[in-house]
Amino acid sequence: MYSKVDVLRDKLKAFFIHFAFSIVLVLAAYLLVQLLWYPAPLFKATDASKLFVMILVVDLVLGPILTFVIYKKNKKTLRTDLVVIILVQLSALCYGLYSMYEARPVWIAYVADRFELVRVNDIIEEDKQKHNWPRFGPEYIYVDLSQLNESEQLDSILKETQYNISPAQRPKFYNDFDLAKPLIIKNSQDVALLNNYNDSIEVTRILKRYPLANSFIPLKAKAVDMTVLIDIENQGRIIKIVDLRPW
Structure with missing residues (x-):
């Protein structure tokens, strides 16, 4: 039964x-x-x-x-x-x-003195068809504001101040990442400063894994800002994005 x-x-x-x-x-x-x-x-x-x-x-x-x-x-x-x-x-x-x-991140865009993490849905609609973006993992890109004329600069400032649209969301401003290396070297900060924003034991643990990292650049993200470790003695080479607060 x-x-x-x-x-x-x-x-x-x-x-x-x-x-x-x-x-x-x-x-x-x-x-x-x-x-x-x-x-x-x-x-x-x-x-x-x-x-x-x-x-x-x-x-x-x-x-x-x-x-x-x-x-x-x-x-x-x-x-x-x-x-x-x-x-x-x-x-x-x-x-x-x-x-x-x-909603995946497609670009790690260098803007002025920091990196910004750009997702597909961050890119403003009018620019979406003007640029191909990576399908598997984000790539580094340079937001070259020096190429803008006066009218474009005013338009960029207006969009950022009134509509909170960062230049990093505008692929029309993108340029070869190697062109950003001098700025990265100039604006990078000493890794010792990371101790001001993070637990020093955690900073030491992470830096031991990347002994060539001597500087960093902040990475602004949607939810949690991260840190991009840099080797400025090797032409500003990107070493690793790590889970440390940059400010």
Whole structure:
């Protein structure tokens, strides 16, 4: 006789099988996001965790729970029901990943005396079709304001002061990153200053991993500002973006 205990046992078995499948999916999605679109520590800098948590809830919780609810051994429509649940789950995952892809950081733009992290959805609409941006991880670029004429400079200042649109959000101002190296060397700060804004033990630990880092430039980001370590003795070479506050 097929008792209620047997029904519950089968439901729990189906739940945990689906849960294990969901864990594999979520881990694969996390690796994709971290390795290709949000390399550390940019995941934290952009606060992408909020969107990823939504993906986590839908795929890790909702799918297995629906399986638990509908599962009944020998049910005629069981296979169809499970296929529908899996398709819905995969669709939700794909939509979530697409949303993260569309919000990914694409440029680390040097502007005046700092870097700014630019995401796809930061770029203003009128400039979006005028520049190709990286698909897998951000690249360094120089926001060259010296090329602007007087009218363009006034327009840039107006957009920044009235509409909070940074020049870094305007690909029309972009230029080859190597042209920024003299400014980076000139404006970089000694790494010792990082102790003023961070725990000194953490600063020491990170700098030991990058012994060639002797200077830094702040990186302004959406959620948490980061630090770009520089080797000014090697033509301003970028060493690493690290999870330290620059101010």
